[in-house]
Amino acid sequence: MLTNKIITSYQVTVADVKKQLNIDASFTEDDSYIESLIETAEDFISGEISADVEVTTNTLTLKEVSGSVHIYEAPLISVESVKLDGVETTDFTVNPFWSHFEITLPDGEYEAVEVVFKTGYLKLPAGLKQAVIIKAANLYDPERSDLIVGVSVSKTGVIDSLISKYKRRYW
Numbered sequence: 001m002l003t004n005k006i007i008t009s010y011q012v013t014v015a016d017v018k019k020q021l022n023i024d025a026s027f028t029e030d031d032s033y034i035e036s037l038i039e040t041a042e043d044f045i046s047g048e049i050s051a052d053v054e055v056t057t058n059t060l061t062l063k064e065v066s067g068s069v070h071i072y073e074a075p076l077i078s079v080e081s082v083k084l085d086g087v088e089t090t091d092f093t094v095n096p097f098w099s100h101f102e103i104t105l106p107d108g109e110y111e112a113v114e115v116v117f118k119t120g121y122l123k124l125p126a127g128l129k130q131a132v133i134i135k136a137a138n139l140y141d142p143e144r145s146d147l148i149v150g151v152s153v154s155k156t157g158v159i160d161s162l163i164s165k166y167k168r169r170y171w
Contacts, residue, residue: 007054011054016133017136021141040139041132041135048159052121055119057080058117060073060115068105071103077118127163135159
């Protein structure tokens with residue numbers, strides 16, 4: 001059970017979104033609103049790719065564990081700590097995969113295992129960054145959204161094209 005998830009930094013800035021919207025940098029009245037739209041856009045993109053976009057510190061607590069643990073969070077940056085029944089250990093191995101990572105624990109059965117780890121991108125790939133900027137801009141100004149309205153409503157597919165190679169699929 002993931003008990004805590006904290007984004008430690010944001011790589012998309014208010015200035016990035018203002019540039020996309022052609023808003024002068026000196027206009028600051030909506031800056032806090034744009035910041036909230038960036039957070040919403042990053043949450044949306046993270047959901048679409050099934051992975052953290054920004055550097056995120058995660059705490060996972062599991063009950064009754066033995067052997068290895070598969071954690072479906074990605075992309076893995078690092079495992080910060082592992083506690084077995086409340087005692088921190090360095091006696092574990094980590095095997096990262098595209099969609100998850102595996103931690104192999106020492107032999108034994110544990111009532112509680114706590115894993116603190118970081119996921120996300122240390123440097124946000126250009127396509128993901130642009131997708132977040134476009135999504136935040138679309139939320140700010142629906143007139144410029146990624147929808148085409150005519151006889152029917154359809155998506156332009158720009159965001160999907162930018163994020164497609166980063167999507168993680170779980171079977």
